[in-house]
Amino acid sequence: MEPGEFKDFYEILEISPNANSDTIDRVFRYLAQRYHPDMQGTGDHQRFSDIVQAHETLRDPAKRARYDIEYKQRSGRPSAQSEVVPAPQALFEDGTVQERLLLLLYVKRRRNMNNPGMGNLELERLSGCPRELLEFHLWYLKEKGWISRLENGLLSITVNGVDQSNRDTRRSPNTKLLTAQQGA
Numbered sequence: 001m002e003p004g005e006f007k008d009f010y011e012i013l014e015i016s017p018n019a020n021s022d023t024i025d026r027v028f029r030y031l032a033q034r035y036h037p038d039m040q041g042t043g044d045h046q047r048f049s050d051i052v053q054a055h056e057t058l059r060d061p062a063k064r065a066r067y068d069i070e071y072k073q074r075s076g077r078p079s080a081q082s083e084v085v086p087a088p089q090a091l092f093e094d095g096t097v098q099e100r101l102l103l104l105l106y107v108k109r110r111r112n113m114n115n116p117g118m119g120n121l122e123l124e125r126l127s128g129c130p131r132e133l134l135e136f137h138l139w140y141l142k143e144k145g146w147i148s149r150l151e152n153g154l155l156s157i158t159v160n161g162v163d164q165s166n167r168d169t170r171r172s173p174n175t176k177l178l179t180a181q182q183g184a
Contacts, residue, residue, distance in 0.1 A: 102141065102157060
């Protein structure tokens with residue numbers, strides 16, 4: 001890759017930099033099928049080429065390691081995830097991840113009462129939490145009764161989850177700002 005031609009492969013594949021190889025392969029198959037040039041309506045040759053290039057780099061551990069070094073050097077700009085992540089050192093602390101997941105589901109429900117659910121992949125991408133850790137936190141939140149699975153299989157916040165999220169928001173001013181911005 002030449003200087004000035006850096007492409008954010010995580011953005012292209014719409015995944016977290018923490019995504020594991022299974023997630024990378026799954027998302028690649030979905031996006032490649034959707035943007036394949038032969039697909040009427042959604043086909044996009046350039047986007048398809050970028051998706052293939054991103055997959056080839058991120059699925060190979062050696063190439064991904066080299067890419068990640070450059071990615072970290074070039075990604076000094078704030079990402080959408082940084083609005084949800086309170087502090088880098090607290091990235092995967094249990095309480096922080098659980099608050100973040102509840103907040104994401106809270107905002108989703110406020111924005112669309114008719115379709116309040118989110119899938120695991122979307123939660124993984126938006127929270128920045130790898131699937132292996134995410135599964136534990138989703139289990140915990142379900143057992144507490146703060147989230148539930150809808151008939152369509154997506155996860156949604158419950159009334160108890162909204163109450164818990166509101167309690168968390170009162171303790172964390174950064175989260176409160178995020179909720180106010182996204183809920184407007």
